[in-house]
Amino acid sequence: MATQERPASRRVAWLDSQIVRCNHRVQRAAWRAERAGLLARQGHLEAAGREIADLHEEFDRQPLPEVSVGLYLAEAWMAYFSNLSPDARAKVQRAHVLSEAAGLTQQRALSSAWLAHFDYVRLEVEAMANHVHEALALAAPEAHATRSRACLVLANAYHLAGRMDLAQPWYTRSRQHAVAEDDPMTLSALIHNMAWHQALQSVQAALWGEPGVATSLARRAVTSAGSTHHFDLYRDVVSLPALIQVAIAMAQSVLGEPAEALALYEAHAPQADAQGLRPLRALVLADMAWCCHQVGHVAKATHYAEAAETALVFSQHADDKALAHGRLALVFRVLKRSRLGKRHEAQSGVHQRAHQDLQHRLLSALDGLVPHVR
Numbered sequence: 022m023a024t025q026e027r028p029a030s031r032r033v034a035w036l037d038s039q040i041v042r043c044n045h046r047v048q049r050a051a052w053r054a055e056r057a058g059l060l061a062r063q064g065h066l067e068a069a070g071r072e073i074a075d076l077h078e079e080f081d082r083q084p085l086p087e088v089s090v091g092l093y094l095a096e097a098w099m100a101y102f103s104n105l106s107p108d109a110r111a112k113v114q115r116a117h118v119l120s121e122a123a124g125l126t127q128q129r130a131l132s133s134a135w136l137a138h139f140d141y142v143r144l145e146v147e148a149m150a151n152h153v154h155e156a157l158a159l160a161a162p163e164a165h166a167t168r169s170r171a172c173l174v175l176a177n178a179y180h181l182a183g184r185m186d187l188a189q190p191w192y193t194r195s196r197q198h199a200v201a202e203d204d205p206m207t208l209s210a211l212i213h214n215m216a217w218h219q220a221l222q223s224v225q226a227a228l229w230g231e232p233g234v235a236t237s238l239a240r241r242a243v244t245s246a247g248s249t250h251h252f253d254l255y256r257d258v259v260s261l262p263a264l265i266q267v268a269i270a271m272a273q274s275v276l277g278e279p280a281e282a283l284a285l286y287e288a289h290a291p292q293a294d295a296q297g298l299r300p301l302r303a304l305v306l307a308d309m310a311w312c313c314h315q316v317g318h319v320a321k322a323t324h325y326a327e328a329a330e331t332a333l334v335f336s337q338h339a340d341d342k343a344l345a346h347g348r349l350a351l352v353f354r355v356l357k358r359s360r361l362g363k364r365h366e367a368q369s370g371v372h373q374r375a376h377q378d379l380q381h382r383l384l385s386a387l388d389g390l391v392p393h394v395r
Contacts, residue, residue: 030202040053040056047085054090057095058095061102066099093112097135100112104297116132127161134166136148136152137170165204168194169207172191172195173195181340182383182384213265216246216248221340221344223236223271224275235275238272239276243276266289267289267301279312280316299335302335303341303342304329308348310352314356322356326349326356329345339373340372346366347369349362
């Protein structure tokens with residue numbers, strides 16, 4: 022049976038047709054840079070890298086703003102969608118500065134939306150709110166790529182703040198713009214982010230004594246992750262493939278399937294770590310320790326728990342630290358090392374309170390912004 026052809030996005034197909042027909046050197050190069058960026062976001066890094074190298078060879082001696090902005094963005098996505106590299110933000114910042122200086126309003130809006138994304142990742146709350154505002158204020162109505170990304174940032178921020186009621190309309194807006202653009206990468210990100218939110222929240226509910234909520238969230242996480250896998254396979258999105266497998270493993274652990282979770286962790290966690298999941302390494306290792314204990318591998322459980330303690334230095338966000346310490350508290354308790362268990366339990370509470378403070382800051386930063394940008 023012949024394999025089904027995976028459809029290119031309408032934007033990539035449109036760019037291909039325009040590039041072939043275009044006789045204007047600068048416009049053609051700008052479209053080539055945009056196409057390279059889209060290929061990078063989709064995970065086709067070699068093809069994107071070749072296009073970027075060719076454009077540098079052609080324009081580095083006499084750079085032009087229209088081309089340079091596109092190259093900065095393409096290089097940012099090359100860095101980010103290979104291993105979530107923090108270097109990506111510096112490239113987007115250069116695109117933002119140059120597009121503002123050159124009066125390239127729509128490129129500035131797109132750069133602002135992605136700066137908001139990186140601000141969110143780094144939990145720089147006020148900067149995130151300012152960049153979202155700028156992106157949506159400048160973006161043309163048909164600037165779907167900009168609007169889908171900015172709306173996704175708002176959705177994620179409200180979700181992290183514990184206000185799914187406020188997040189859901191922005192998830193819907195982001196999806197609508199991504200569909201209008203036929204942007205498989207953002208559509209994939211929407212499902213992927215939801216799976217991760219649900220997986221992490223299921224661990225939190227399990228640790229904080231809400232087993233029914235934990236089970237419901239974990240089942241939804243597995244469903245969302247399965248949707249991500251099938252969507253990515255159909256639309257040829259191949260960026261960061263191991264991350265979703267780790268989310269599934271985390272949900273399976275909560276669902277009482279430790280052997281299945283451990284198999285996924287051991288198959289995919291090293292690759293996920295290399296793809297940018299290192300800030301969650303402590304939680305992943307702690308959960309691997311929990312799974313090992315559940316299946317009777319006490320020596321491996323001890324090994325992974327001690328490795329998780331070492332990996333805590335890579336943790337960045339308070340909620341992730343709270344979950345890692347919380348899981349370690351349980352692991353050391355069942356390993357009969359109660360002093361360590363109590364220490365991690367106390368640390369989990371400290372970081373949980375810090376996360377609650379962050380949630381208040383997020384809501385405060387976004388208060389008043391939303392009515393203005395709608």
